[in-house]
Amino acid sequence: MGMKYPKGTKPRHNNPASRKKSRSGTVRYGSRGMTLEKDLDHTNQFYLETGRAVIHKKPTPVQIVNVDYPSRNRAKIDEAYFKVPSTSDYNGIYRGKYIDFEAKETHNESRFPFINIHEHQVDHMIRCHRHGGLVFIILRFSFYGETYMMPFEKFLPFWDAYKDGGRKSIRYQDIKYESILLKQAINPRIQYLDAVDEFYFENGE
Numbered sequence: 001m002g003m004k005y006p007k008g009t010k011p012r013h014n015n016p017a018s019r020k021k022s023r024s025g026t027v028r029y030g031s032r033g034m035t036l037e038k039d040l041d042h043t044n045q046f047y048l049e050t051g052r053a054v055i056h057k058k059p060t061p062v063q064i065v066n067v068d069y070p071s072r073n074r075a076k077i078d079e080a081y082f083k084v085p086s087t088s089d090y091n092g093i094y095r096g097k098y099i100d101f102e103a104k105e106t107h108n109e110s111r112f113p114f115i116n117i118h119e120h121q122v123d124h125m126i127r128c129h130r131h132g133g134l135v136f137i138i139l140r141f142s143f144y145g146e147t148y149m150m151p152f153e154k155f156l157p158f159w160d161a162y163k164d165g166g167r168k169s170i171r172y173q174d175i176k177y178e179s180i181l182l183k184q185a186i187n188p189r190i191q192y193l194d195a196v197d198e199f200y201f202e203n204g205e
Contacts (some may be wrong), residue, residue, distance in 0.1 A: 028050050036147070040090065043188035048187055053193060055092030055099060070099045087124045088135075094193065098133040099114040100125060101114065105140040111169035122159055125152055134200050137183070138192060139175060148179035149195040
């Protein structure tokens with residue numbers, strides 16, 4: 001079965017920043033965002049097993065287009081499409097509060113382009129934020145090996161300015177100033193709940 005991607009979301013392999021060279025000198029292509037996703041999956045599993053939080057990645061919705069039925073009790077999916085998610089990537093519960101966040105990785109050295117996030121995902125996060133959820137965005141700058149937790153209330157002014165015709169990205173320096181740099185270790189790999197504690201609970205929000 002061939003999986004097809006919605007327009008604008010299929011991974012591109014012609015970007016030099018997304019290429020890595022192996023020790024043999026040959027060019028090896030990596031899936032964009034997979035490193036961050038795997039790190040978060042590992043972290044969330046650790047949080048679940050230690051009883052700290054219950055947070056899961058939402059499955060990517062798939063639209064089935066064609067199904068072949070070779071027999072009455074057998075079915076084979078011949079064609080399906082990945083649909084653009086209508087909500088953010090992760091959700092769950094932590095310290096009695098609903099938690100909802102998006103995770104993005106960029107190879108850009110100086111900015112995070114808004115093209116990497118969909119408007120309906122931001123609309124979803126706005127609704128969650130208005131209802132008192134803990135909403136944020138985890139951003140990784142792979143060039144620096146740095147991962148940040150940007151509270152949604154810090155992200156939203158940049159988004160609103162963009163929708164009003166302003167910058168089409170957030171500068172790296174602005175993200176560093178408005179976000180919390182996440183510690184990375186073995187268990188958990190990305191200690192983002194420490195940053196949630198620091199911003200949402202220690203600040204009394």
